[in-house]
Amino acid sequence: MKVNLDINNRIYETYIDADEALLGVLRKLGYKSVKKGCDTGACGVCSVLIDGKPTLSCQFLAARAEGHKITTVEGLGKDADEIVDAIVSEGADQCGYCGPSLVLTTYAMKKELKNPTIEKIKHYLAGNLCRCSGFEGQLRGIKRYMGVK
Amino acid sequence: MRFEKFVKPRKIETALKILKDDPGSVILGGTTFLRLSDKKYSTAIDLADLDLDYIIENEDNIEIGAYTSLRTIEKDPIINKHFGDLLPKAVEHIIGVQFRNNAKIGGAVFGRLGFSEIITALLVLDCKLQFEENGTIPFAEFISNWNIKRDILKKIVIKKNQGKCLYRMLRTSDADFPILSVAVSNFDEIKISVGTRPSIAKLSQEAARMINSDNSKIIEASNLIVKEFTFGDDMRASGKYREKIAPVLVSRALQEVLS
Numbered sequence: 121m122k123v124n125l126d127i128n129n130r131i132y133e134t135y136i137d138a139d140e141a142l143l144g145v146l147r148k149l150g151y152k153s154v155k156k157g158c159d160t161g162a163c164g165v166c167s168v169l170i171d172g173k174p175t176l177s178c179q180f181l182a183a184r185a186e187g188h189k190i191t192t193v194e195g196l197g198k199d200a201d202e203i204v205d206a207i208v209s210e211g212a213d214q215c216g217y218c219g220p221s222l223v224l225t226t227y228a229m230k231k232e233l234k235n236p237t238i239e240k241i242k243h244y245l246a247g248n249l250c251r252c253s254g255f256e257g258q259l260r261g262i263k264r265y266m267g268v269k
Numbered sequence: 270m271r272f273e274k275f276v277k278p279r280k281i282e283t284a285l286k287i288l289k290d291d292p293g294s295v296i297l298g299g300t301t302f303l304r305l306s307d308k309k310y311s312t313a314i315d316l317a318d319l320d321l322d323y324i325i326e327n328e329d330n331i332e333i334g335a336y337t338s339l340r341t342i343e344k345d346p347i348i349n350k351h352f353g354d355l356l357p358k359a360v361e362h363i364i365g366v367q368f369r370n371n372a373k374i375g376g377a378v379f380g381r382l383g384f385s386e387i388i389t390a391l392l393v394l395d396c397k398l399q400f401e402e403n404g405t406i407p408f409a410e411f412i413s414n415w416n417i418k419r420d421i422l423k424k425i426v427i428k429k430n431q432g433k434c435l436y437r438m439l440r441t442s443d444a445d446f447p448i449l450s451v452a453v454s455n456f457d458e459i460k461i462s463v464g465t466r467p468s469i470a471k472l473s474q475e476a477a478r479m480i481n482s483d484n485s486k487i488i489e490a491s492n493l494i495v496k497e498f499t500f501g502d503d504m505r506a507s508g509k510y511r512e513k514i515a516p517v518l519v520s521r522a523l524q525e526v527l528s
Contacts, residue, residue: 121275138275138313141304161301162444167367173340174367179301183275184315225367246444247365 123186127151128195136182142168143177145185146192153193153220157249164248167221168192174225174247193220199227206265212257218250226262236266270295270303272310279318285401285421287314296421298376299338301368321375321423324348329429335375335422339363339387342374351429352394355452358436359390364444375422381412381469384446388412389464390436392472393454395428409472430456433526437518438465441505448506449514453522461519463494466511467503476519484527491520 125132127149136145143166146154157165159178166178169191193200203223207213222245229236229244241262250258263269272295278284288294293311297303321336326347333342339360342348348356363369363386377387378398396408401421408425411417434454438447450464458481464470475497480490500511 139270139272160305161368162364164365164367170370173370175370176301176367179299179304179368179371181275181297181300181313181315184297184317228366243361243443244366246362247367 121183123183125149125182125185125190126188127190128192129189138183140182141178142180142182142185142190145182146177146190151192151194155217155220157217162249163218164225165218165221167224167248169224169228172228172231174228176247191224193223196223196227203227203262203265207258207261210257210261210264212253212261214252218248222248222250222258222262226265230266233266236268238263238268241266241268270300270306270308270310272313274312275315276312277315277318281319281401281421281423284314284316284319287312288419288421296379298379299372300376301372302376302380302382316375316421326351326429331427331429333374333425333427335373335378335424337374338370339372339374339377340366340369342387343369352427352434355390355394355434355436355454356387358438359386359450359452362386362438362440362443362447374425378408378411378425379422381415383468384465385470386436386438386447386450386465389438389450389462389470390452391425391427392462392464392470393434393452393460395430395456397426399423399426412469413471430454432456435522435525437522439514439518446505449511449518451515451518451522453519453526455526459523459526461490461494461523463498463515463519466498466500466515467505468499468501471498473497480523487520487523487527488516491516491523494519 155165157163161176161179167174168177170188200223203226295310296314316336321334323334324345325332343357343360397405398411399405403420432455436452438450440447447465452462454460461473461477462470476490476493494515495512500508502508
């Protein structure tokens with residue numbers, strides 16, 4: 121079926137299978153920052169923003185994405201740089217596989233949490249799994265980015 | 270989950286007609302659980318254009334549209350105002366924010382899933398479901414009636430009762446399914462539900478009867494839970510372990526609602 125997808129403010133007219141997940145379509149269109157991890161909705165590495173809300177692209181049907189604004193980390197521009205700098209300055213980035221989804225979720229969290237605390241940050245990021253860093257370095261960087269002492 | 274055709278009706282009558290005419294069709298919720306199966310359907314029916322994404326308050330009830338996400342319910346001020354932390358607590362540990370932004374309350378309810386935490390919580394509220402074809406059905410009746418399979422859930426209607434209610438669970442890690450979940454309410458009478466046993470949540474009859482007849486019998490009523498419910502084994506815990514945990518969670522919850 122033919123769909124028009126708004127990805128990072130650019131409209132793509134593309135053909136998809138009716139039951140295809142958004143994850144595969146985004147990667148086919150060149151958005152390789154969107155990673156395939158568990159493919160069961162548990163790890164969070166496929167996260168993108170749908171109308172500004174973090175969403176698992178492995179579970180979100182591409183057919184449903186028409187009419188919504190899809191944002192990948194490529195679409196964040198300087199906002200992404202700021203979050204990446206905060207994480208990297210704590211020596212937190214290792215293999216980098218979970219990085220794009222963590223950056224996207226942190227970006228959405230900053231907009232959503234009015235009075236962030238370390239507990240609220242941990243809770244918000246519970247769906248972002250990292251297999252190699254142990255989370256502590258990332259959390260230090262994200263805490264600083266969120267203005268939490 | 271596989272399907273050949275994706276449709277997005279603009280009227281609920283059209284959605285129901287497709288569902289009834291085509292036995293191979295399926296209604297899509299958030300496709301969080303449905304997508305894990307390898308089952309093949311002919312047509313997937315998306316309810317996104319039916320205006321079922323809302324939480325509204327009227328004089329007597331709170332109404333939650335079937336297409337409302339679990340994340341919306343978690344954060345909604347109307348829900349928090351009337352039922353304390355009952356519903357937010359029942360959804361806030363489900364995987365992560367990304368998952369809950371997509372998972373829909375209608376899918377969680379209609380699926381009648383054994384691991385559902387929201388079912389445990391809704392059971393202790395005065396709650397009804399409104400379907401397109403079957404009309405209004407009490408929540409507890411729907412949960413135990415598997416004959417309703419080909420209908421469209423439109424909304425969940427919860428009566429604004431005065432009193433305390435709460436949700437408690439035990440899980441070994443954040444974002445995993447719980448080992449056991451318990452909800453208790455104290456409106457006109459005390460209601461106790463126990464879920465993720467790992468089978469679907471159910472309301473207590475005997476323990477509830479005992480605590481309603483004598484509010485001081487918290488320990489005795491909690492211990493009755495073990496006799497009243499069956500507890501099974503899964504990869505998270507054994508039935509024997511759940512039998513030990515259930516009275517503890519129930520007694521703590523009863524103490525809180527009666528304090």
